[in-house]
Amino acid sequence: MRIELVKRKEHSELMSLMSPLIAVGLTALSAAIIFAISGVNPALGLYKFFIEPLTEQWSLEATIEKATPLILIGCGLAVCYLSNNWNIGAEGQFVVGAMFGSILPVMFPSFENSLTLPLMLISGVIGGALWAMIPALLKTRFNTNEILTSLMLVYVAGLLLDYLVRGPWRDPDGFNFPESRIFSDAATLPDVFGGMMSLATPITIIIALVLALVLAKTIKGFEIRVMGESPRAGSFAGFSAKRLTIFSFALAGGLAGLAGTMVVSGSLNQLLPSISPGYGFTAIIVAFLGRLNPIGIIIAGFVLALSYIGGEGVQSGLGVSNKIASVIQGLLLFYVLACDTLILYRIRMVSRRAANPAGEVSHV
Amino acid sequence: MKSLLKATVAAAAFLAAGTAANAADVKACFVYVGPVGDFGWTYQHDQGRLAVVEHFGDKVETAFLESVAEGPDAERAIERFAREGCDIIFTTSFGYMNPTIKVAKKFPDVKFEHATGYKTADNVATYNSKFHQGRYIIGQVAAKQSKSGVAGYIASFPIPEVIAGINAFMLGAQSVNPDFQLKVVWVNTWFDPGKEADAAKALIDQGADIITQHTDSTAPLQVAQERGVHGFGQASDMVAFAPDAQYTAIIDDWAPYYIHRVQDVLDGTWESHSSWEGLAEKHVVMAPYTNLPADVVEMAKATEAKIVGGWEPFTGPITKQDGTVAAEDGVRLDDGAILGMNWYVKGVDDQLPQ
Numbered sequence: 153m154r155i156e157l158v159k160r161k162e163h164s165e166l167m168s169l170m171s172p173l174i175a176v177g178l179t180a181l182s183a184a185i186i187f188a189i190s191g192v193n194p195a196l197g198l199y200k201f202f203i204e205p206l207t208e209q210w211s212l213e214a215t216i217e218k219a220t221p222l223i224l225i226g227c228g229l230a231v232c233y234l235s236n237n238w239n240i241g242a243e244g245q246f247v248v249g250a251m252f253g254s255i256l257p258v259m260f261p262s263f264e265n266s267l268t269l270p271l272m273l274i275s276g277v278i279g280g281a282l283w284a285m286i287p288a289l290l291k292t293r294f295n296t297n298e299i300l301t302s303l304m305l306v307y308v309a310g311l312l313l314d315y316l317v318r319g320p321w322r323d324p325d326g327f328n329f330p331e332s333r334i335f336s337d338a339a340t341l342p343d344v345f346g347g348m349m350s351l352a353t354p355i356t357i358i359i360a361l362v363l364a365l366v367l368a369k370t371i372k373g374f375e376i377r378v379m380g381e382s383p384r385a386g387s388f389a390g391f392s393a394k395r396l397t398i399f400s401f402a403l404a405g406g407l408a409g410l411a412g413t414m415v416v417s418g419s420l421n422q423l424l425p426s427i428s429p430g431y432g433f434t435a436i437i438v439a440f441l442g443r444l445n446p447i448g449i450i451i452a453g454f455v456l457a458l459s460y461i462g463g464e465g466v467q468s469g470l471g472v473s474n475k476i477a478s479v480i481q482g483l484l485l486f487y488v489l490a491c492d493t494l495i496l497y498r499i500r501m502v503s504r505r506a507a508n509p510a511g512e513v514s515h516v
Numbered sequence: 517m518k519s520l521l522k523a524t525v526a527a528a529a530f531l532a533a534g535t536a537a538n539a540a541d542v543k544a545c546f547v548y549v550g551p552v553g554d555f556g557w558t559y560q561h562d563q564g565r566l567a568v569v570e571h572f573g574d575k576v577e578t579a580f581l582e583s584v585a586e587g588p589d590a591e592r593a594i595e596r597f598a599r600e601g602c603d604i605i606f607t608t609s610f611g612y613m614n615p616t617i618k619v620a621k622k623f624p625d626v627k628f629e630h631a632t633g634y635k636t637a638d639n640v641a642t643y644n645s646k647f648h649q650g651r652y653i654i655g656q657v658a659a660k661q662s663k664s665g666v667a668g669y670i671a672s673f674p675i676p677e678v679i680a681g682i683n684a685f686m687l688g689a690q691s692v693n694p695d696f697q698l699k700v701v702w703v704n705t706w707f708d709p710g711k712e713a714d715a716a717k718a719l720i721d722q723g724a725d726i727i728t729q730h731t732d733s734t735a736p737l738q739v740a741q742e743r744g745v746h747g748f749g750q751a752s753d754m755v756a757f758a759p760d761a762q763y764t765a766i767i768d769d770w771a772p773y774y775i776h777r778v779q780d781v782l783d784g785t786w787e788s789h790s791s792w793e794g795l796a797e798k799h800v801v802m803a804p805y806t807n808l809p810a811d812v813v814e815m816a817k818a819t820e821a822k823i824v825g826g827w828e829p830f831t832g833p834i835t836k837q838d839g840t841v842a843a844e845d846g847v848r849l850d851d852g853a854i855l856g857m858n859w860y861v862k863g864v865d866d867q868l869p870q
Contacts, residue, residue, distance in 0.1 A: 210595070210599060211596075214592050214595075214596075217592075218588075218592070314704065318674065329610070329634075329675050329676070330673060330674070330675065331614075334614070347622070348592075348595075415588055419588050419591060420587065420588060420614075421614070421618075422614065424586065424587060424611065425673070425704075426585070426586060426587055427587055427588075428587065428588075429585040429587055429588065429589050460589075461592075464581060464592075464593060464596060465596075467580075467581050467582070468545070468579045468580070468581050468596060468597065468600060469579070469600070471579065471580075473551075473582070474551070474581070474582050474583050475551075
């Protein structure tokens with residue numbers, strides 16, 4: 153007996169829409185079992201994890217705030233992945249963007265006027281894009297593997313930031329502790345609504361919507377999709393793979409850099425040795441959960457953020473380990489991928505005797 | 517789906533009933549940087565929390581969040597506690613300083629206690645312990661016991677507290693053996709057993725036969741156990757993980773402080789302050805001395821008694837690495853100089869990351 157995955161000829165439209173919901177349902181079911189095993193009332197656990205964060209304004213805002221950088225980075229990454237450019241280094245682009253965005257408030261703290269914030273955000277975009285140019289140019293010039301180069305640069309970026317906050321950018325009034333000076337009010341992204349969210353969220357939503365339009369309705373969007381699915385066909389149409397590599401890396405890096413600057417300016421208010429709890433890596437998951445579609449990414453970012461906030465809720469409210477929250481997050485991703493796989497493939501049971509005479513050589 | 521909805525509604529009702537029935541007078545909440553199972557720093561803070569539970573029983577309710585990353589997540593975690601009705605919130609890592617101050621501004625009626633920082637406010641106190649006193653003692657023990665005359669030190673971040681620990685260790689060692697050598701490896705993490713173990717192996721390969729660490733896991737000591745060298749527990753008594761290797765451990769005992777401060781909240785006498793106590797007040801405790809000859813144990817206990825009696829390890833003569841004098845003979849460094857330390861004493865075989 154052997155189990156094979158066989159590609160389906162046709163995909164069910166209904167199931168494509170249903171699969172995320174089925175995945176969430178299965179996650180909830182598994183989560184209930186896990187809660188029960190760890191001695192927590194499963195209904196209460198599920199409520200705390202999935203529902204309670206949505207019932208109060210502050211936790212809803214906290215969820216959206218957590219989702220914001222994930223969505224912004226994920227949107228940029230989607231353009232990369234759609235066009236077959238495997239940028240794994242958004243975390244580094246996020247960090248370098250944050251460093252560039254902090255040049256003004258750290259080195260010129262007395263420069264305080266209405267231009268401060270826009271200039272910071274623009275520097276952040278430039279910083280992230282420049283950092284992304286390194287793997288992009290290495291790929292177009294020397295054909296290096298961008299997965300490796302972009303990933304390695306994450307660690308370089310982290311160490312650069314570490315150097316800056318321990319060395320030249322250390323707060324002069326900070327007792328030698330590794331942190332930059334606190335940003336002035338002019339360099340702080342203003343809060344919106346109840347104070348948990350900053351202006352970063354509306355900016356992010358607007359960018360995601362614009363990107364959705366560009367991908368769906370413009371020649372550029374068409375170019376991105378064609379070059380991803382069939383580079384040869386694209387080159388007949390006069391599209392250049394190299395130029396698109398540069399473009400998609402610049403876009404993804406720029407958006408990651410913008411996200412970095414907005415996190416530093418909107419919530420941290422200073423540079424620290426570590427400014428990201430893995431946003432750049434989590435955004436890869438968000439991009440794929442959202443099916444590389446900006447609207448889908450907004451939803452996926454929100455769901456993933458919900459799992460973080462809900463995870464904290466069950467920890468603080470019910471005293472369960474934070475590992476349980478991580479397990480539930482992992483299960484969610486597992487079920488989404490599993491459901492997607494079953495849309496594209498069907499399972500076939502093959503007994504050895506039947507398979508061999510047919511001469512099939514699919515020993516994968 | 518319908519039954520799920522029903523269950524949810526039931527849960528909500530249960531929850532509402534739960535909060536109403538909650539009779540605790542004070543809710544004390546803790547934010548941890550590592551997992552409670554690190555058997556080091558966070559473990560000891562959680563032991564402190566459990567001591568509060570034991571001491572006050574039903575009068576006090578506690579809650580904690582573990583493995584909260586320093587950075588954007590910290591502020592949200594602290595704010596969550598403030599909103600969930602915590603009366604006093606202990607934030608137990610240096611990186612929580614500014615998030616603590618920020619949330620404290622929004623919730624003036626909640627008391628905040630930040631460990632190892634230097635910023636206070638009307639409703640924010642700070643607390644720390646004089647770990648360097650223990651470091652001086654283990655430095656002496658190391659110099660007595662080392663055959664190669666070289667110790668390895670696994671350091672986390674070059675912040676003053678860690679640097680003061682290295683210096684105190686070195687001063688202790690030099691008081692026994694003036695030529696003692698100390699090699700330092702910076703791992704840039706508080707908790708990463710893999711990295712800590714690698715650093716320990718590298719240091720042993722470089723000739724160190726004593727390993728000590730300012731990181732939170734038991735890994736360095738376990739490596740010492742495997743490789744047949746010796747070391748010290750950090751933050752917690754780690755003898756169970758290295759029964760043949762551990763000489764002693766510098767234990768952070770937060771229980772007395774936590775009980776004291778929760779009592780203050782119960783009594784309505786809580787006030788902001790900066791607490792910085794050591795061996796004398798039993799905020800720092802030496803674990804039982806093991807695997808040591810009697811004369812070394814006697815020396816360690818004598819030093820312990822001297823420090824409890826008021827003597828300070830950072831008493832001159834102290835020479836900095838660059839040759840300048842930090843403290844003349846008999847002069848004691850003031851608290852500010854120790855809390856802001858950014859220089860090595862002479863003899864440390866390392867350049868401070870600048």
